[in-house]
Amino acid sequence: MLNIENLHVSVGDKPILKGINLQVKPGEIHAIMGPNGSGKSTLSHVLSGKSGYTVTQGQVTYEGKDLTEMAPEIRAREGVFLAFQYPVEIPGVSNIYLLKAALNSIRKHQGLPEVDAMDFLTLIKEKVRLLEMDERFLYRAVNEGFSGGEKKRNEILQMAVLEPKLCILDETDSGLDIDALKVVAEGVNSIRLPERSFVMITHYQRLLDYIKPDFVHVLAHGQIVKSGGPELALELEEKGYSWVENKQAA
Amino acid sequence: MSASAKEIEQLIGKEYKQGFVTELETDTFPPGLNEEVIHKLWKIKNEPEFMLEYRLKAFRHWQTMKSPEWAFVKFDPIDYQAVSYYSAPKRKEDGPKSLDEVDPQILEAYKKLGIPLDEQERLAGVAVDAVFDSVSVATTFKSKLKEAGVIFCPISEALREYPDLVQQYLGSVVPTGDNFFAALNSAVFTDGSFVYIPKGVRCPMELSTYFRINAANTGQFERTLIIADEGSYVSYLEGCTAPMRDENQLHAAVVELIALDNAEIKYSTVQNWYPGDKEGKGGIYNFVTKRADCRGENSKVSWTQVETGSAITWKYPSCVLTGNNSIGEFYSVALTNNYQQADTGTKMIHIGKNTRSTIISKGISAGRAQNTYRGLIKVLKGAENARNYTQCDSLLVGDKCGAHTFPYVEVKQPSAQVEHEATTSKISEDQLFFCQQRGLSAEDAVSMIVNGFCKEVFKELPMEFAVEAQALLGLSLEGSVG
Ligand SMILES: Nc1ncnc2c1ncn2[C@@H]1O[C@H](COP(=O)(O)OP(=O)(O)OP(=O)(O)O)[C@@H](O)[C@H]1O
Numbered sequence: 001m002l003n004i005e006n007l008h009v010s011v012g013d014k015p016i017l018k019g020i021n022l023q024v025k026p027g028e029i030h031a032i033m034g035p036n037g038s039g040k041s042t043l044s045h046v047l048s049g050k051s052g053y054t055v056t057q058g059q060v061t062y063e064g065k066d067l068t069e070m071a072p073e074i075r076a077r078e079g080v081f082l083a084f085q086y087p088v089e090i091p092g093v094s095n096i097y098l099l100k101a102a103l104n105s106i107r108k109h110q111g112l113p114e115v116d117a118m119d120f121l122t123l124i125k126e127k128v129r130l131l132e133m134d135e136r137f138l139y140r141a142v143n144e145g146f147s148g149g150e151k152k153r154n155e156i157l158q159m160a161v162l163e164p165k166l167c168i169l170d171e172t173d174s175g176l177d178i179d180a181l182k183v184v185a186e187g188v189n190s191i192r193l194p195e196r197s198f199v200m201i202t203h204y205q206r207l208l209d210y211i212k213p214d215f216v217h218v219l220a221h222g223q224i225v226k227s228g229g230p231e232l233a234l235e236l237e238e239k240g241y242s243w244v245e246n247k248q249a250a
Numbered sequence: 251m252s253a254s255a256k257e258i259e260q261l262i263g264k265e266y267k268q269g270f271v272t273e274l275e276t277d278t279f280p281p282g283l284n285e286e287v288i289h290k291l292w293k294i295k296n297e298p299e300f301m302l303e304y305r306l307k308a309f310r311h312w313q314t315m316k317s318p319e320w321a322f323v324k325f326d327p328i329d330y331q332a333v334s335y336y337s338a339p340k341r342k343e344d345g346p347k348s349l350d351e352v353d354p355q356i357l358e359a360y361k362k363l364g365i366p367l368d369e370q371e372r373l374a375g376v377a378v379d380a381v382f383d384s385v386s387v388a389t390t391f392k393s394k395l396k397e398a399g400v401i402f403c404p405i406s407e408a409l410r411e412y413p414d415l416v417q418q419y420l421g422s423v424v425p426t427g428d429n430f431f432a433a434l435n436s437a438v439f440t441d442g443s444f445v446y447i448p449k450g451v452r453c454p455m456e457l458s459t460y461f462r463i464n465a466a467n468t469g470q471f472e473r474t475l476i477i478a479d480e481g482s483y484v485s486y487l488e489g490c491t492a493p494m495r496d497e498n499q500l501h502a503a504v505v506e507l508i509a510l511d512n513a514e515i516k517y518s519t520v521q522n523w524y525p526g527d528k529e530g531k532g533g534i535y536n537f538v539t540k541r542a543d544c545r546g547e548n549s550k551v552s553w554t555q556v557e558t559g560s561a562i563t564w565k566y567p568s569c570v571l572t573g574n575n576s577i578g579e580f581y582s583v584a585l586t587n588n589y590q591q592a593d594t595g596t597k598m599i600h601i602g603k604n605t606r607s608t609i610i611s612k613g614i615s616a617g618r619a620q621n622t623y624r625g626l627i628k629v630l631k632g633a634e635n636a637r638n639y640t641q642c643d644s645l646l647v648g649d650k651c652g653a654h655t656f657p658y659v660e661v662k663q664p665s666a667q668v669e670h671e672a673t674t675s676k677i678s679e680d681q682l683f684f685c686q687q688r689g690l691s692a693e694d695a696v697s698m699i700v701n702g703f704c705k706e707v708f709k710e711l712p713m714e715f716a717v718e719a720q721a722l723l724g725l726s727l728e729g730s731v732g
Pocket residue numbers: 011014016034035036037038039040041042043052085
């Protein structure tokens with residue numbers, strides 16, 4: 001599904017990603033961990049097409065196509081979804097309006113008719129229940145005045161409605177209280193499908209207790225310095241990052 | 251990659267869809283302005299005696315005045331002698347009696363603008379007065395309105411048919427010497443709409459006037475007078491378009507509204523005059539004086555405007571709250587793009603007791619445009635318990651445009667409450683990227699955010715026109731993503 005080969009990315013003249021290799025197959029869950037500033041969000045932004053990053057080397061293919069050549073909205077319509085680490089507020093635009101517009105643009109891309117208002121309402125209410133959200137959030141402006149945790153939950157709501165193929169979650173667990181974490185994790189688990197893949201960026205083992213990853217990678221200084229199974233996360237929790245970082249240096 | 255600042259700029263490249271010209275035979279005065287021209291105008295319009303005096307007085311006053319310079323707009327001095335003050339499609343003596351007599355080319359032009367004048371095709375419940383250059387060419391549903399006692403006709407016709415009524419109110423809100431452009435208008439106005447709603451009548455349909463400038467090198471000097479007698483109600487809408495021409499054209503209108511005891515007037519404008527091209531060439535100079543007198547107790551006037559066109563907009567629809575407990579409202583969306591300049595706002599003059607005013611202004615600047623809100627709240631000594639609430643929001647699209655806010659407050663009555671809130675925000679790259687990541691194009695994202703920003707004002711527009719206004723904003727922000 002996703003194939004990243006020797007990816008080098010700079011912001012201005014500053015190299016940030018320095019040779020990332022990662023393969024994600026359909027249905028797999030990959031966790032990416034790593035110290036602050038190591039380049040995790042940068043990777044998520046490059047995959048989703050945010051401007052301001054230059055790919056200096058390497059390539060990224062998604063379903064056999066060169067991802068870096070695609071406009072961000074095309075990537076989204078083709079099934080790449082990013083749950084942002086810092087979701088933005090859009091005053092004046094209601095959540096439900098945004099979701100409907102987004103869903104319809106994706107459906108249009110897929111050659112499907114627009115959803116009619118009633119079907120949409122049924123669909124969205126089901127997802128709202130799944131994530132144990134208050135329906136009133138639908139009618140509030142996108143993220144405006146939402147608490148940190150509510151914003152994160154709202155990202156997952158969008159993911160559940162838009163049904164992407166590749167879900168990138170950038171620290172969705174940060175800022176969630178213990179109960180919310182459980183609800184969000186269950187939400188993610190409930191939309192798991194054999195062909196739907198997840199890349200979850202996180203700092204905490206806790207999330208991985210709920211959503212069991214197939215692989216865990218450690219990103220440090222713009223490179224993946226170690227990969228392993230779920231047990232790697234436990235080891236990191238115990239020993240900290242210096243353990244892998246030093247190993248790399250050695 | 252997603253929209254960077256530069257691409258945001260390209261997003262707002264706009265295409266003007268009403269820019270066509272209709273080829274017609276016209277009666278047009280040669281350019282120039284003097285007392286003789288005014289005489290000729292008065293004569294050709296077959297007006298009552300008092301109008302000649304009225305016009306000449308205004309003209310003489312105008313000659314002593316100077317074009318105002320305080321507004322935040324820049325333009326080369328206008329040569330008023332190079333403008334033609336009358337242009338009308340050639341027609342029979344008294345003007346067409348029915349639509350069958352209107353030049354089919356004109357009907358076609360209105361059809362193209364989405365304003366079919368045929369009563370069958372027209373939105374049910376909306377009567378239209380169509381003003382083409384200097385004259386009104388058709389007014390629909392006139393007879394149906396007459397049944398209700400409502401007078402809705404071109405002002406030139408009103409001057410002939412109801413001279414006393416017009417004389418009683420004309421210039422009573424905006425005196426001939428009020429300001430430079432109002433004086434000019436009073437001297438040379440050619441047509442516009444006249445509305446009279448009798449006592450206790452709720453006007454059975456929306457009234458609207460559609461202004462179209464077609465001829466080159468002519469000014470349009472429209473005059474509208476609306477009188478809502480005691481306990482009556484009317485909702486009125488005006489729309490405006492013009493062809494794309496390289497020269498600037500002048501539109502200097504005066505609108506006077508009078509609301510008597512317990513009367514209510516809702517006046518909505520969707521202004522889409524040609525704004526000029528991307529380099530700022532051409533476009534309409536829109537210098538307008540709009541003022542309402544809430545003369546009666548418990549009277550109410552709301553102005554709602556969506557201003558997307560014109561090279562320059564200079565316009566302050568105002569309310570003089572004379573009657574006790576009267577209410578003035580101003581809801582405005584002004585969008586400027588490319589090199590457009592808008593200096594717009596309102597004045598609320600509180601004279602009566604317990605008078606209230608509300609101002610919601612939404613300014614959107616894109617490209618290299620300058621958008622200014624200028625508002626005056628004046629509370630006179632006798633206006634006990636006057637209240638005003640002003641909210642003034644600016645939205646910037648890109649980083650070469652400007653937004654300015656000049657709120658003036660003069661309060662002479664200590665019990666008055668005046669509140670002002672202002673915000674300035676920018677459509678950020680992060681917001682656009684977020685929307686794109688959800689599958690929307692950057693264009694759709696900008697238009698969605700702008701529409702969201704204007705929601706509070708759109709909800710004040712009559713249903714049919716809210717949809718039109720939204721579409722217009724979308725259109726104004728249409729362009730290509732690099
Ligand atoms: N636009 C930019 N200009 C300059 N430096 C940048 C820019 N964007 C990212 N960086 C730098 O790149 C590095 C990686 O940032 P990134 O946000 O990807 O880290 P992260 O791994 O997500 O960290 P965290 O765990 O704190 O979220 C940081 O040193 C950051 O300062």
